[in-house]
Amino acid sequence: MEFRHLESFLAIAEELHFGRAAARLHLAQPSLSQQLQRLERSVGTELVARTSHEVRLTPAGKVFREQARAIVAQAHKAAQTAREAAAGRSGTINVGYNFAAGQHVLPAVLSKMYAEHPNVGVMLHEMRTGPQLQALRAGEVDVAMVYGRAVGAEFECRPLSRFPLVAVVGPNHKWADRPGASFSELAHEPCILFRRDQCPAMYDAIHGAASSSDITLNVEYEIDDPGAVAIVASVKPVIGFASAVRGRQIGGSVRTVPVRLYDPVPTIDLYVVWKRGRANPLIELFLDCVESRAAVPGEEPVQV
Template identity: 35%
Template sequence: MFTFDQLAGFIAVAEELHFGRAAERLNMTQPPLSRQIQKLEKTVGAELLERDNRKVELTPAGRAFLDEARRLIALAERAPVTARRIASGRSGHLRIGFTAASGFSILGPLLEEAAEILPDVDIDLQELVTGEQIMGLQTGELDLGLARPPFDSDVFDSHLLYREAMVLAVPSGHPLADLDRDITNEDLKNEPLIMHSPTKARYFYDLVVRMIPVQHANVIHTVSQILTMVSLVAAKRGVAFVPHSATLLGIQAVEFLPLQSSVEDPVELHAIWNRNIRNPALSRLLRALEFGDN
């Protein structure tokens, strides 16, 4: 295998087309430079230079090899810099999981901050429910999650991003919208409900049934995504309990009404990450955002 010294010697001769000037440029004498070129040609298995007492010229093989030699030298010079940037968190990849609801609320502003803090880090986004994010964080397939509680605080560190209220989405012109007050359990007694899936949207399902004695006989649709729920409300299929951030969806023909509740702003979204952080870019982001002690 050839050495980088041999490549550097060949590049110098190829650019100077003169062994004496090339040797001077490399701060060496001409005989060892000639030996380097001979060893390089033997390793490559082709004559790279035509030389006589008057001139030095590149062979066709030499011209082709020159481009590759320059590329190899550039990579060798760049590799330590790249390694240092990745070790410091200035380069690399950051894989972020997010719930659908966070996608139309906090995800955009968070990505803007991340881009300012880590301009040379590639960010990979994956829309996943909380359970899938937790699995990804445990296996190392994700670096950061935007997810709902609960999660194991012995395994994961976290930062509360925001809290918000639950509201009732109703079709425009619905009689409940004329009450001009918080909606009570009694108001919902005979309303057709679009409900969260108890498996795929477990966090919202548990939250709603703790807040409101849901009449399961009234449930006509069970879905997992907030966008789907609001779209079904717009189609006058029923009413739905959604986080206040759903108002940002901008879906027409839907009104959002306050709910009477003993818990103020019960909906939580957390940034969560494995306590055993292996990604320097994540550590750098967490420090800059002042999340936890990182």
């Protein structure tokens, strides 16, 4: 049984006309008839009943048609997969991301990736900026979505979005009912912060706003896990910090309230980062999908 005989049979089964089927396959009609005869001998039964008035499938032909379609489709898929592998359009890419990227960037990017490159698998790893860049250096992720421009000659990056930072307080905190607070008011409040290596851009934005306000932050707790920050802030009279997008999303059993900060408004920039040289050819496909995504309403693009 030859593959071309299956394709010829399917053309006859779909057209139910030897002339049209032969034209579709760019074959002479006698050649098409010979291929069908060879296929029927191979199968051991008649598949197509032909008279001077009509062409129809036999009961065996109708059953065989479905199996033949599946075989031909699988063969074409195998060929396509091989071509995509040769061109670097199949395989797996590991992507690191933070909360804001997961909310604002990845849904549109992944939708486009799955639609245009269905043979590419995307493995997602949620981490803060510092751990993401460490994983990128170690080759554990291929692309990172982090706050702040990545420092180092080994990295390339593109800016994506800008987000304001907000204060995060518990529902019983004295700021909970306020629409906003001047950054200078933090001089008199105990705060929760994190180690700088966890997210240098956010850390510097917070301290930069404090410096502009001529205050020194009273850091009572140093907690690296954003979820743990929300838990502590929800039950103690302390103030944490988060991007506005995370501040709006904290919920469930952990009840916190985002409070807008102003004068000045601290902001952080979201970047997509990869190692110079792009050893994984799938990185370019992923970056193209990032570049072409539509902006999320309310998102502020950044050019830096």
